[in-house]
Amino acid sequence: DADVTQTPRNRITKTGKRIMLECSQTKGHDRMYWYRQDPGLGLRLIYYSFDVKDINKGEISDGYSVSRQAQAKFSLSLESAIPNQTALYFCATSGSWLAEPSEQFFGPGTRLTVL
Amino acid sequence: GENVEQHPSTLSVQEGDSAVIKCTYSDSASNYFPWYKQELGKRPQLIIDIRSNVGEKKDQRIAVTLNKTAKHFSLHITETQPEDSAVYFCAASIGSGGSNYKLTFGKGTLLTVNP
Numbered sequence: 001d002a003d004v005t006q007t008p009r010n011r012i013t014k015t016g017k018r019i020m021l022e023c024s025q026t027k028g029h030d031r032m033y034w035y036r037q038d039p040g041l042g043l044r045l046i047y048y049s050f051d052v053k054d055i056n057k058g059e060i061s062d063g064y065s066v067s068r069q070a071q072a073k074f075s076l077s078l079e080s081a082i083p084n085q086t087a088l089y090f091c092a093t094s095g096s097w098l099a100e101p102s103e104q105f106f107g108p109g110t111r112l113t114v115l
Numbered sequence: 116g117e118n119v120e121q122h123p124s125t126l127s128v129q130e131g132d133s134a135v136i137k138c139t140y141s142d143s144a145s146n147y148f149p150w151y152k153q154e155l156g157k158r159p160q161l162i163i164d165i166r167s168n169v170g171e172k173k174d175q176r177i178a179v180t181l182n183k184t185a186k187h188f189s190l191h192i193t194e195t196q197p198e199d200s201a202v203y204f205c206a207a208s209i210g211s212g213g214s215n216y217k218l219t220f221g222k223g224t225l226l227t228v229n230p
Contacts, residue, residue, distance in 0.1 A: 031216060042121075045217055058217070059219075101146075103149065
């Protein structure tokens with residue numbers, strides 16, 4: 001089955017460390033997204049990309065960077081992790097064959113703890 | 116940017132009762148309104164969506180209604196079952212024929228269906 005995968009699934013790190021979260025998809029989708037989920041705050045968009053050459057900031061991009069290495073891969077980096085970046089991170093993808101918004105498919109999530 | 120408000124934050128019903136979750140959005144240009152269900156420890160998954168050219172959409176026990184004038188939309192679940200227990204997120208998106216295919220999510224509603 002075509003899917004969205006994330007690595008690692010869990011990560012504990014220390015303040016100041018550089019961390020990379022990876023997302024891969026076999027759905028053939030052009031659009032990829034990174035979200036952060038905190039209890040009571042819903043899903044907040046960090047970055048999104050509509051093709052390999054297109055990267056856009058979301059509502060909470062400060063302290064994060066991304067790389068779209070290929071159509072199927074979208075990585076999120078925390079250059080210098082801080083404790084308030086402790087959260088559940090989701091990658092998502094959606095297709096672009098419709099000239100309008102469409103369903104987003106989420107990966108299983110990465111639980112990140114910054115000590 | 117778009118702002119989506121979701122109410123209530125928690126909802127407890129008896130099995131067989133109906134549940135209603137309401138959302139309002141701020142940007143009148145929004146034209147796509149999906150609802151996602153997230154079971155405990157799982158990834159969000161789309162359960163139903165509606166576009167701005169439609170006022171109501173049904174899929175078995177779930178339905179979504181949209182009032183563009185008032186800028187609000189609602190999720191209705193009838194004959195609730197224990198497996199409906201989850202967090203539900205509404206979202207809104209602007210975008211048609213362009214590149215703004217990003218979702219703004221509400222903060223979520225924890226629905227508990229008591230047997």
